[in-house]
Amino acid sequence: MPVNPSRSQYRQAADLIRAAIEGGDYPRGEALPREDNLAEKLGVDRSTINRALRILAAEGLVQPIRAKGTIVNAIPRIRRNAVARYAREARERSGARGPFETEIRGLGMTPKTVVEVSRSAPPSNVAGILGLSADDVSTVKRSRRMFADETPVQLADSYIPLDLAAGTAIESENSGTGGIISRLAEIGHAQVRITEEIDVRPPTPEEATFLGLSEDHRVYAITHVGWTAEDRAVEVCLHVMPTHLWTLEYEFPADTPA
Template sequence: MAESKTPKWRQLADELAEEIRNGDRLPGSLLPQIRELVETTGWAYDTVRNAYRALEDEGLIVSRKGQGTYVADILGKIHRDATSRYSKVARESAGSRGAFDTEIRNLGMTPKSVSKVYRAQPPEKVAEILGVSRRGKSTAVRERTMFADQTVVQIATSYFPGDVAFDTALEQEDTGPGGSISRLAEAGFVQASMTEQLEVRQPEKAEAAALGIPADRPVVEITHIGRTDEGRAVEVCIHVVPANLWSFSFTWSVDQPN
């Protein structure tokens, strides 16, 4: 019989993927360490390592620094539909604190955010977009670590101009149903247009630590800019997500010829 042309690491990855999808390895369960699997199966170290890396790229397993490798709680990827996620219905569904909460609840999982709220001097690019001074604490900042069940799936930092956000609900840890976008709307700063810029890059050391991912695991940085009808930017949010855990879609209308 001719030897399979499929690389050995791919063969092993397919075997493990089938076990996960069949329920033989349950979500959240601990996988053997690479060296342990080498000893029990006879596969080469690089073969096992590459198989684990492929499964992590496919969103089936997650590595948690200092803890080990686990079957992902989410089998597949979290889908971020930028076309509909910011609607009032999506943001406030079932008391959600924003679009992220709704996305995670729709997967049958529990969302959680750990927030730090403070005033700070914004980064240069944020100050330029918001039209605020880089001197002094000119912005209110909401820094969040965001979970789906026990897995950190996103870190996000929002910046708001001081004259919009200081001494308002935006400086509370819990901004209430609909999150910061709903609170801005109530204050007369409806985000009438939004821009999102995506960049795939390597994580900074602090980002990798916060997300619990290897330093060489790519992340997607999403820069969200919310503007009023008058064109004023009232929020800049920098989202950083592991590339292997998320997928994205955008839908828009195109002018049709007469």
């Protein structure tokens, strides 16, 4: 279907290619036709198609890969329900080691998490939340690189006070069913309240390399804190997630005290 000359051609071309992808004409994980072929089909020049594909790449719908052309992203958007995901049933479903595995399996994909565990001094913002020193080795740090069907989709670093985590399963790479939230509950530090702050920013060079992002992409930077009934922060997790791969969903009562 040719573009309408009365509209911005490259934006309309992006709309048409996006609709074709969403309609299944160009399947996920496969290459789009060559730029000159798309230009001929839509009745525009190649530079218009190039600009249209840059829009779709910034959205994360397609990705240019050298020697392969422009590939339709194989990963559908992942919905992260910030309330439901931390319920015990959700994070332990089918033996999952936390809510991420449940989310990815729910999309029919295979989750994988590469974990590195260390004892470390926390970043200053994390130290302030946990009431610890940023100059001392006072936390167990769990650094995770997270994949869906071998595609990198998230980075997450969790910090747990060393006085709680030392010598427990929290220091194991495999923290077991339900993840560290369940392990903390087992040792008497159940989380009863969660707070999250969200920023949107460009990725750092290291984040961009792992997540396969360009300078046009943005990431959600989520500071997640788990609190006990005694109002103690027992976990801070710093999530980094490409905005084009994730939808953040929040659900809460409408009539609550300020």
